[in-house]
Amino acid sequence: MRPLPSPSRNPYWRFLVAGFRGQSAYPLATFAGLVANATFGLLKGGIMGAAVESSGGELAGYSAATMAAFVWLGQGMLGSVNFWGGSDLQTRIKSGDVAVDFLRPVSVQAANVLTDVGKGLFALLPRGLPSVVIGVLVSSMALPPDATAYVLGLLSLLIGITVSHATVYAVATSGFWLVETRGVSVLYMAVSGFFAGLFTPIYLFPDWLLTLALLTPFPSMMQFPIDVLSGQVTGAAAAQHLGVQVVWLAVVLGVGHLTTRAGRRRLEVQGG
Amino acid sequence: MNVIKAEGLTRVFTGRPDRKNRLRRSRHVAVDHLDLSVEAGESVGYIGANGAGKSTTIKMLVGILVPTSGMVTTVGLHPLKQRRALARRIGVVFGQRSQLWWDLPVRESFSILSAIHGLSAADERTRTAELVDMLEMGEFLTTPVRQLSLGQRMRAEVAAALLHRPELLILDEPTIGLDVLSKQRLREFLVTQRREHGTTLLLTTHDMGDVERLCDRILVVDHGRLAFDGTLDGLARTVGARRELVVDLATATGDLVDLDGAEHVRSESGGLRQRLAFDPQRTTAARVLAAVSERAEVLDLSITEPDIEDVVREIYRATRR
Numbered sequence: 001m002r003p004l005p006s007p008s009r010n011p012y013w014r015f016l017v018a019g020f021r022g023q024s025a026y027p028l029a030t031f032a033g034l035v036a037n038a039t040f041g042l043l044k045g046g047i048m049g050a051a052v053e054s055s056g057g058e059l060a061g062y063s064a065a066t067m068a069a070f071v072w073l074g075q076g077m078l079g080s081v082n083f084w085g086g087s088d089l090q091t092r093i094k095s096g097d098v099a100v101d102f103l104r105p106v107s108v109q110a111a112n113v114l115t116d117v118g119k120g121l122f123a124l125l126p127r128g129l130p131s132v133v134i135g136v137l138v139s140s141m142a143l144p145p146d147a148t149a150y151v152l153g154l155l156s157l158l159i160g161i162t163v164s165h166a167t168v169y170a171v172a173t174s175g176f177w178l179v180e181t182r183g184v185s186v187l188y189m190a191v192s193g194f195f196a197g198l199f200t201p202i203y204l205f206p207d208w209l210l211t212l213a214l215l216t217p218f219p220s221m222m223q224f225p226i227d228v229l230s231g232q233v234t235g236a237a238a239a240q241h242l243g244v245q246v247v248w249l250a251v252v253l254g255v256g257h258l259t260t261r262a263g264r265r266r267l268e269v270q271g272g
Numbered sequence: 273m274n275v276i277k278a279e280g281l282t283r284v285f286t287g288r289p290d291r292k293n294r295l296r297r298s299r300h301v302a303v304d305h306l307d308l309s310v311e312a313g314e315s316v317g318y319i320g321a322n323g324a325g326k327s328t329t330i331k332m333l334v335g336i337l338v339p340t341s342g343m344v345t346t347v348g349l350h351p352l353k354q355r356r357a358l359a360r361r362i363g364v365v366f367g368q369r370s371q372l373w374w375d376l377p378v379r380e381s382f383s384i385l386s387a388i389h390g391l392s393a394a395d396e397r398t399r400t401a402e403l404v405d406m407l408e409m410g411e412f413l414t415t416p417v418r419q420l421s422l423g424q425r426m427r428a429e430v431a432a433a434l435l436h437r438p439e440l441l442i443l444d445e446p447t448i449g450l451d452v453l454s455k456q457r458l459r460e461f462l463v464t465q466r467r468e469h470g471t472t473l474l475l476t477t478h479d480m481g482d483v484e485r486l487c488d489r490i491l492v493v494d495h496g497r498l499a500f501d502g503t504l505d506g507l508a509r510t511v512g513a514r515r516e517l518v519v520d521l522a523t524a525t526g527d528l529v530d531l532d533g534a535e536h537v538r539s540e541s542g543g544l545r546q547r548l549a550f551d552p553q554r555t556t557a558a559r560v561l562a563a564v565s566e567r568a569e570v571l572d573l574s575i576t577e578p579d580i581e582d583v584v585r586e587i588y589r590a591t592r593r
Contacts, residue, residue: 011388018384022375025416099336100371104388105359265338265352268285269331 015111019118030126033079037131041075045139048200060203061232065142069230070201072135074222077157079123081164081221083198085171085188087116093175096269109169109253109260116165121158145231152238153229159245160225163252167192167217170256176263191216197223217248273348275440275472276310276333280342283328283496302328304496305342312439315466315473317487321584325496326476330444333474334364347439360389363433367445370425371432372417378428379413382435389436396435403431406461423454430458434465441465443475447482459485480580492587499591505553511586514549516576517560521546522569534560 007013023030045068052059052067062070089112092098101108135141144150171188175181193199195218202213202223213219224241227233233241282305287298303325310316320326331337332344335351335358344351349358365371372381379400386396404410407427412420420428426446433441443462447455463486465471477483483490483504490507492500500507516537524543529536533555537547550560557575564570 006393008383009387009390009393011384014384014387018373018376018380021380022373025375097369099331099366100369102336102355103334103359103362103364103371105356106388267336267338269336 011106012110012114015114016118016121019115019120020122021118022115023119023122027126030079030123033123034127034130037075037078037127038134041072041131041134042138044075044199045071045135049139060201062201062203063142065140066230066232067201068135068139068141069143069232070197070226072131072139072141073226073229074198075135076124076128076131077160077222077225078131078198079127080120080161081196082116082120082168083164083189083193083196083221085168085185085192087165087168087172088112089169089172090175090181090185093172093267094179094181098267099269102264102267109256113162113166113169113253113256116168117162120161120165124157142230142232144229145234149228149231149234149238152242153225156225156228156238156242156245159242159249160221163217163245163249164221166249166252166256167221170252170259173256173259173263176259176266192218192221195219196221197226217252220245220248273312274309274345275312275314276308276344276346276474278306278308278329278333278342278344281306281308281329281332281339281344282341283325283332283337284340302496303332303339306493306496306498308491308498310472310474312472313466313470314489315487316475317483317490318474318476318493319478319483319490319580319584320493320499321581321588324493324584326493327444328496329493330364330442330474330476334358334362334442360436361438362440362442363436363438364442365426365429365433365444365446367426367443367448370417370429372425372428374418375416377414377416378409378420381417381428381432385432385435391436399435399437403434406464407431408457422449423451426450426454426458427461430461434471437469438471440472440474443473443477445476445478447477447479455479455481462486478580480577480583483580492584494584494588494591500587507583507587508551508553510590511583514551514578515557517548517550517557517564518574518576519546519548519561519564519568519570520544520572522571525568528564528567531560531563534563 048067048071049064052062052064057064059067089098092101101111104111144153171184172181174184178184195202195213195216197219202210202219205213224245228238228241281303283303285300285302306329318326328337332339333346333351335355338352346358347361351358372378373384382400383396391399404413407430409427409431412424417425417428430446447458450458459482462473466473473486475482475486488503490500490502490504491498500510517534521544526543527536527539528546528548531548534548534550537549539546548560561570561573
């Protein structure tokens, strides 16, 4: 049998690891992020808990326990998904450093997305896990009911993080045409979190707004992974969530691929 | 074999539409029907004033800028269509941009780049060791890139561009901001690298020292067109790339005219300081100094090299006539 090729010789694996390790260089920023997560988690938990209680212990399919899970899992994911719309690619296009990316014999898209996913995965350790621990300590949050929910939940989480960074990548490629894309980021920030379920579960939306949300990739970034991780959806419904996430992943990757190819011809690297 | 071949290479930048007339846009011809060919093993200095079209040319050569018209091949490949194949065979250093991972140790950047270029683990070890030794990078190999001094970072950048043993190394302002010693070390390394691997070198610079010590062919670009293509000797003949010896004398002395091989430029402080121009192709600073010492006691001296800007200005003046 031929020995398996070592992952350390695979450039894409190395990008993932580089993102993971690069992020670990900023412990103070990570800690500050955790404090902010926890503070807003307590606030959000109080409001959403009160909403469930005032509607008789059940709201849009959420109990007090699953609503607490929604809040704290969401807070835990905040360091790993991107709802602010900015990215390294955005600054690299503006500064012209993106030229360096194109001078490497690899896919620029894969290199950028995997580096960001690596950063997101790292953030699960110092920000994700502690948020869940805080949630368990301060509330009666629901945990995955069985091993399958854990496996599917973590898989859904991984896809969600990747969908998020692949989408932000595609958004950043607008810089090939616009150069200055802060406006695009602000628009992204306004829309993405809202439709992803950052503020309230999207199932609390009126039907037309829920339909609109489901026509975007945003629920795949946070709402769906939370649904699966908290056991809010199980079995075939959970598998369906994952299926939808995979479709969105393919869509945003496809868009990013096309915009990279078209944008490269528009690129005018500024300065020396 | 032509490592670089460009014919009628042109790039026009169009600005934003005019405020008064929406149909009018400003046009700037950065590179204008440039013909260029570089043979394997050559070492070419590409010089010109700011905005003359140096960087624009290089960007088209490496495929990060689309030409408006004309054709270009680099190591026989189409830079845009064969981006990845080209990236495997060339190394590029932009003095103002980094290809290293900011937060990671230098060694880790080298390792990732080795994986990107498909080097085997054994090859990565030997090549890294070789470059670390030659560029004296041992002391900062485990330091994160963001903590490196400029001189250290430039050495690491050059090493990073050479890990995969490219046939063509393109350096855009490689010595910008470096101190004299760092410049010297980098130049010596590049000379050795070229001798041992036959690497073709193309560099843009504002430093006459780079050109004199590294290049056997010089291209001067002006308004996107070639204004000069020849050797350093040829350049010196065209513009008279003279050096100036500045001597401080013990006593006020009359103008030092009629010195062998040197020409009196001007005297200052009543003759206490005098400037003498000489052609390094015909005499040496030592000989001029010896001639001066016969006439007056020299307290201090300095030598100023011609600025590349002066050389370029002279070339522009000569060719625009």
